[in-house]
Amino acid sequence: MEAGGHQGGFRNDPADDAPGAVLGLLSLVALVRETVQIPIIAAGGLMRGSQIAAVLAAGAAAGQLGTAFLVCPESGANGLHKAAMTDPLFGRTELTRAFSGRPARGLVNRFIRDHGPYAPAVYPQLHHLTSGLRKAAAKEGDPQGMALWAGQGHRLARELPAARMVETLAVELSAAGSAYGLQAPRGVVS
Numbered sequence: 001m002e003a004g005g006h007q008g009g010f011r012n013d014p015a016d017d018a019p020g021a022v023l024g025l026l027s028l029v030a031l032v033r034e035t036v037q038i039p040i041i042a043a044g045g046l047m048r049g050s051q052i053a054a055v056l057a058a059g060a061a062a063g064q065l066g067t068a069f070l071v072c073p074e075s076g077a078n079g080l081h082k083a084a085m086t087d088p089l090f091g092r093t094e095l096t097r098a099f100s101g102r103p104a105r106g107l108v109n110r111f112i113r114d115h116g117p118y119a120p121a122v123y124p125q126l127h128h129l130t131s132g133l134r135k136a137a138a139k140e141g142d143p144q145g146m147a148l149w150a151g152q153g154h155r156l157a158r159e160l161p162a163a164r165m166v167e168t169l170a171v172e173l174s175a176a177g178s179a180y181g182l183q184a185p186r187g188v189v190s
């Protein structure tokens, strides 16, 4: 539930949007670990190596990071989107159907506040319906009308080149593993 962008499923029942209906990452990894034996790649809210260590300890084979790489110079995200990640104006994220009809997590802005409460569960029709509005907002330089996809850890974003980011995460992961006496981590960072 912490992850930025669209969720993997196509949940069509708005009752499934209730805060208590979606599992947090550590609970989810532990539950899946006890159910199936295939390798688990954990994603959602991971911004630091210490968090990757936590999901590896919980039984994941790897951690996957999205929002952490969004602000890298190599990322093709819109500059307004990148700047919004650590802008105090956008204090928190929300799961919303406002932009596409499918639940997706983004920084709370005017578009989400105005249209989230009544957005219907109709994907991809709503995506196509709002596409022009989102493009116009980007053209006007108005982040309040754009889809600012972001995970819950967005405030921890670091503007580092991607290779440096991977190195930094690896050092943090290793340090966290040593601190807690974990075995050498097998984590892959993508």
Ligand SMILES: Cc1cc2nc3c(=O)[nH]c(=O)nc-3n(C[C@H](O)[C@H](O)[C@H](O)COP(=O)(O)O)c2cc1C
Residues within 6 Å of the ligand: 002, 003, 004, 005, 006, 043, 044, 045, 046, 064, 065, 066, 067, 068, 070, 149, 150, 151, 152, 153
């Ligand atoms: C800007 C952005 C765009 C994304 N686009 C997609 C996408 O097109 N398809 C998809 O399956 N996941 C997409 N995701 C979700 C990521 O694959 C990943 O699950 C997520 O970023 C992990 O959570 P984190 O952002 O908190 O690290 C996107 C995430 C972000 C932040």
